[in-house]
Amino acid sequence: MIPRKCKRLAEVDFPIAEVSRHAAREKFIRHGHPSTLHIWWARRPLASSRAVLLALLLPDPCDPHCPKSFNERARDILLAMRARPSGWAEQIKTEEGLRRALLKFIANFANWDNAADDDYLATGRALVQAAHPEESPLVVDPFAGGGSIPLEALRLGCEAFASDLNPVACLILKMMLEDIPRHGPELAEKLRQVGHEIKAHTEKELEGLYPKDVDGATPIAYLWARTVRCEAPNCGAEIPLMRSMWLCRKSNRKWALKASVVREGGVPPQVEFAIFEPKSVNEVASGTVAHARATCVNCRAVLQPERVRVQLAAQRGGADVVFDASGHRIGGARMTAVVTLRPGKKGRNYRLPTDADYAAVLSAQERVTKMMEEWERDGQQGLCPVPDEPLPLMSGTFNVPLYGMNTWGDLFTARQKVALVTVSKSIGRDIKEKEVAHALACLVGRSADKYASLVVWNNVGEKVEHVFGRQALPIVWDFCEANLFSLGTGGINNNWDWIKRVVKKLPRLQSSGQVELANATDHPLPNESTDVWFTDPPYYFAVPYADLSDFFFVWLKRALPDHPLFRDPFNPENQLTPKASELCEMAHWDSVRYPHKDQQFFEDGMAAAFAEGRRLLRKDGMGSVVFAHKTTEGWEALLAGMIRANWTVTGSWPIATEMGSRLRARESAALATSVHLICRPRPENAPIGDWADVLRELPVRVGDWMQRLQGEGVRGADLVFACVGPALEVYSRYARVETAEGRRVDLSEFLEKVWEVVGREALEQVLGTAEAQARNGAAGALEEDARLTALFLWTMQSTATGTLSGSGNGVDNVPADADEPSRRKATNYSLPFDVVRRFAQPLGIHLDEWESRIIKTKKGVVRLLPITERGEQLFEEAGADALADAFESNAAASPQLNLFPEEPPSVRGRARRGRASADELEARHGATTLDRIHAAMLLQASGRSQALRNLLRAEQERGPEFLRLANALSALYPPGSEEKRLLDAMLLAAPR
Numbered sequence: 001m002i003p004r005k006c007k008r009l010a011e012v013d014f015p016i017a018e019v020s021r022h023a024a025r026e027k028f029i030r031h032g033h034p035s036t037l038h039i040w041w042a043r044r045p046l047a048s049s050r051a052v053l054l055a056l057l058l059p060d061p062c063d064p065h066c067p068k069s070f071n072e073r074a075r076d077i078l079l080a081m082r083a084r085p086s087g088w089a090e091q092i093k094t095e096e097g098l099r100r101a102l103l104k105f106i107a108n109f110a111n112w113d114n115a116a117d118d119d120y121l122a123t124g125r126a127l128v129q130a131a132h133p134e135e136s137p138l139v140v141d142p143f144a145g146g147g148s149i150p151l152e153a154l155r156l157g158c159e160a161f162a163s164d165l166n167p168v169a170c171l172i173l174k175m176m177l178e179d180i181p182r183h184g185p186e187l188a189e190k191l192r193q194v195g196h197e198i199k200a201h202t203e204k205e206l207e208g209l210y211p212k213d214v215d216g217a218t219p220i221a222y223l224w225a226r227t228v229r230c231e232a233p234n235c236g237a238e239i240p241l242m243r244s245m246w247l248c249r250k251s252n253r254k255w256a257l258k259a260s261v262v263r264e265g266g267v268p269p270q271v272e273f274a275i276f277e278p279k280s281v282n283e284v285a286s287g288t289v290a291h292a293r294a295t296c297v298n299c300r301a302v303l304q305p306e307r308v309r310v311q312l313a314a315q316r317g318g319a320d321v322v323f324d325a326s327g328h329r330i331g332g333a334r335m336t337a338v339v340t341l342r343p344g345k346k347g348r349n350y351r352l353p354t355d356a357d358y359a360a361v362l363s364a365q366e367r368v369t370k371m372m373e374e375w376e377r378d379g380q381q382g383l384c385p386v387p388d389e390p391l392p393l394m395s396g397t398f399n400v401p402l403y404g405m406n407t408w409g410d411l412f413t414a415r416q417k418v419a420l421v422t423v424s425k426s427i428g429r430d431i432k433e434k435e436v437a438h439a440l441a442c443l444v445g446r447s448a449d450k451y452a453s454l455v456v457w458n459n460v461g462e463k464v465e466h467v468f469g470r471q472a473l474p475i476v477w478d479f480c481e482a483n484l485f486s487l488g489t490g491g492i493n494n495n496w497d498w499i500k501r502v503v504k505k506l507p508r509l510q511s512s513g514q515v516e517l518a519n520a521t522d523h524p525l526p527n528e529s530t531d532v533w534f535t536d537p538p539y540y541f542a543v544p545y546a547d548l549s550d551f552f553f554v555w556l557k558r559a560l561p562d563h564p565l566f567r568d569p570f571n572p573e574n575q576l577t578p579k580a581s582e583l584c585e586m587a588h589w590d591s592v593r594y595p596h597k598d599q600q601f602f603e604d605g606m607a608a609a610f611a612e613g614r615r616l617l618r619k620d621g622m623g624s625v626v627f628a629h630k631t632t633e634g635w636e637a638l639l640a641g642m643i644r645a646n647w648t649v650t651g652s653w654p655i656a657t658e659m660g661s662r663l664r665a666r667e668s669a670a671l672a673t674s675v676h677l678i679c680r681p682r683p684e685n686a687p688i689g690d691w692a693d694v695l696r697e698l699p700v701r702v703g704d705w706m707q708r709l710q711g712e713g714v715r716g717a718d719l720v721f722a723c724v725g726p727a728l729e730v731y732s733r734y735a736r737v738e739t740a741e742g743r744r745v746d747l748s749e750f751l752e753k754v755w756e757v758v759g760r761e762a763l764e765q766v767l768g769t770a771e772a773q774a775r776n777g778a779a780g781a782l783e784e785d786a787r788l789t790a791l792f793l794w795t796m797q798s799t800a801t802g803t804l805s806g807s808g809n810g811v812d813n814v815p816a817d818a819d820e821p822s823r824r825k826a827t828n829y830s831l832p833f834d835v836v837r838r839f840a841q842p843l844g845i846h847l848d849e850w851e852s853r854i855i856k857t858k859k860g861v862v863r864l865l866p867i868t869e870r871g872e873q874l875f876e877e878a879g880a881d882a883l884a885d886a887f888e889s890n891a892a893a894s895p896q897l898n899l900f901p902e903e904p905p906s907v908r909g910r911a912r913r914g915r916a917s918a919d920e921l922e923a924r925h926g927a928t929t930l931d932r933i934h935a936a937m938l939l940q941a942s943g944r945s946q947a948l949r950n951l952l953r954a955e956q957e958r959g960p961e962f963l964r965l966a967n968a969l970s971a972l973y974p975p976g977s978e979e980k981r982l983l984d985a986m987l988l989a990a991p992r
Contacts (some may be wrong), residue, residue, distance in 0.1 A: 016458055061098040108120070177515055242289065397589065
């Protein structure tokens with residue numbers, strides 16, 4: 001075994017950049033990737049899980065306590081690799097060279113292309129065995145979720161124990177960690193045979209519900225719109241709720257809908273559609289709904305959101321058609337188009353719906369009615385065939401109940417209900433093998449994600465999307481219904497193929513793992529039984545996993561009604577997934593159902609989970625905790641739990657794991673990296689630390705780490721939070737830290753000092769000597785607003801691109817509409833208020849004094865005002881032209897002309913409680929260097945070049961601060977932004 005004092009590779013070095021590149025790339029890999037087995041939220045990339053785990057398992061060859069036998073064996077293993085780089089034989093002769101070679105192997109093995117390569121697999125497993133010759137190490141993940149960490153443990157030849165409180169997660173884990181490793185190729189063959197049987201059975205049962213066209217074309221998707229009635233006087237027209245009229249918007253071909261109104265006496269106006277091929281974007285009309293406001297096609301009256309909700313609530317969401325006694329549609333959902341494939345013709349075709357299309361829908365409704373009548377006639381024995389469990393209402397996450405969808409079954413059309421009930425029943429027919437039943441349960445889950453009235457049609461890719469494009473259940477006005485028997489995206493064959501690919505793609509693992517539904521705060525394993533405790537814990541209220549998973553759970557328990565996994569072991573009365581013990585802060589979302597699940601509940605639960613991890617770990621074991629939350633409160637809760645559970649942090653590695661293009665990143669200040677904290681159990685005889693010693697060591701540790709991370713391409717908020725780990729190494733090594741007077745320094749006080757140190761280091765990098773001068777109040781130091789702006793922009797930088805990752809404006813609760821013409825929007829530079837406050841306070845920046853002048857705070861988010869919003873504030877009613885005239889007429893007489901020489905700028909806006917009023921601001925602040933730079937940028941924007949040159953000449957004579965700050969801001973603003981364009985143009989005009 002590795003001696004307890006021997007450091008692991010993860011504690012001394014790690015290939016951040018290479019692993020980050022592979023982890024980010026993995027998000028684009030689909031075919032055969034385990035993530036495609038079944039949807040789960042916030043999965044860890046396999047690349048980062050594999051790399052960090054291997055670095056946790058291997059000792060550092062340079063450590064004096066590293067067993068010589070490992071170094072000798074590791075050299076032989078690396079030399080036996082077929083894919084070894086040239087020069088390794090000479091390099092690995094030294095311990096330092098061997099360390100570099102092991103880190104290079106870890107970086108290369110993180111590549112998805114090498115994950116199943118026999119050469120890399122054999123090498124990785126042999127290295128782990130060399131480090132742990134007595135027995136295979138046990139890796140435990142108590143928040144296993146999608147299973148990335150335990151799967152990689154099996155890949156490396158370890159034993160794996162994965163647990164989760166959620167039964168849907170446990171189903172995925174059982175497939176990946178138990179069924180596929182045990183049955184492998186045999187399972188793939190069984191799935192091939194069963195797939196044909198399931199398809200034949202469902203085709204027979206659902207005959208007539210998806211009819212082919214008379215010309216032989218096969219419908220692959222039906223496009224629908226929910227409808228409401230115009231309430232304007234003398235109108236009453238039906239309003240199809242459509243985000244867009246586009247059907248296909250590829251670069252080489254375009255199709256769209258054109259609406260017209262037919263007016264006949266005695267009946268409300270009727271909206272009719274035609275399909276046409278537009279020659280330009282301008283030919284396509286805008287949609288009829290935006291931000292829940294519906295616009296009547298006939299009279300252009302706007303139906304307000306509350307009336308839209310009332311009308312849809314009366315239709316239980318409006319996803320189903322309303323027929324009269326003769327079978328004619330009279331309301332409800334309206335089919336707008338049908339997407340078809342024609343034999344021998346390439347590409348999708350679009351046609352208007354026919355009577356036959358509606359007849360199939362009516363037939364499905366009749367089947368649902370019959371199905372429910374039979375269940376009621378049998379005394380409601382067993383589960384209701386259509387999920388009747390209640391849907392929760394969570395503002396911003398589960399908004400569908402606002403529109404009348406109050407049960408899980410309300411999310412599906414009649415035809416979708418019949419299809420899912422049929423597929424679910426197919427599993428229980430003659431399926432005896434548990435592993436096959438698990439695979440078919442995954443098929444039910446994948447199908448539910450495609451067959452719901454919350455699925456949109458992707459008119460650029462011309463394909464069916466799925467429900468969980470984001471971690472929420474928002475209303476979808478115009479939705480897409482896939483054909484169950486389509487050979488394209490959304491069809492049952494396609495869903496089954498995804499599952500079979502995963503079974504075939506996973507390499508033959510040496511052993512299977514163990515999966516158990518268990519609470520992380522009360523783990524079933526005994527004391528000191530674990531070599532590595534590696535987990536990605538939940539973050540406050542980031543994702544309501546249990547409530548989201550009920551979408552799948554209600555169908556899974558109908559598909560496998562006798563499976564023990566789909567019964568709550570903690571509460572037999574609970575008909576849905578376990579929630580009472582779930583570590584997720586929910587009281588702010590639903591205080592009725594979850595009054596106990598507040599911030600304190602989450603923090604206490606995390607501390608208990610970390611204490612359990614500490615109990616499980618052997619004395620020579622290692623731990624790793626993944627964290628990617630964007631708030632300082634989240635970090636403090638995580639770290640407080642680790643400190644309370646007697647862990648000490650010994651390493652910290654930020655790995656880029658997220659796509660900057662994802663919807664979550666576009667809407668918030670979400671981090672692009674996941675910080676992997678490396679930790680050990682704190683020794684029982686740990687000393688008491690001296691606060692003065694900690695304060696002396698902290699700036700050095702943080703400064704060195706910032707330089708290292710910037711060299712690896714880590715930027716902005718990712719870098720900020722990544723610095724918390726190495727800073728905590730200084731603090732957590734002690735049993736406690738005390739001042740000279742004996743006062744205990746708690747974690748929150750320590751973290752305040754960390755934010756201060758990081759902020760000062762950042763400002764010194766960005767503004768050069770300005771921050772050092774500011775510390776001592778020296779002349780020439782830049783003002784508060786300049787430091788606040790520079791620090792704000794520095795924090796907003798993106799690791800993925802090196803530019804800013806500004807948060808978007810709030811979106812309506814619908815999927816992003818790619819159909820509308822793109823409009824260039826001003827970048828919205830926003831950060832959580834708590835992050836800004838943490839930096840500002842210790843640096844002497846008074847946020848209240850700059851409110852409505854350079855920042856605006858709303859709902860816990862601070863927005864940096866763009867240059868376009870400062871014009872009136874700086875120039876008042878006179879405008880930039882008046883200032884330009886003054887500069888042009890007075891330049892010769894007064895080259896030292898100051899901006900606003902008589903009085904400071906007037907700040908528009910109302911005084912707020914606790915913030916300075918406009919008059920108070922004007923009394924305290926004259927025009928700052930930042931004000932003058934913004935004025936110059938506005939002169940540049942207005943084309944007043946002579947006035948700009950005069951202003952720049954005057955500023956150069958004033959001193960160097962103007963150009964120094966302008967150059968610093970130019971480096972911070974993202975390429976392509978309006979601010980950077982104006983700054984760079986202005987600097988080009990500066991006299992040399």
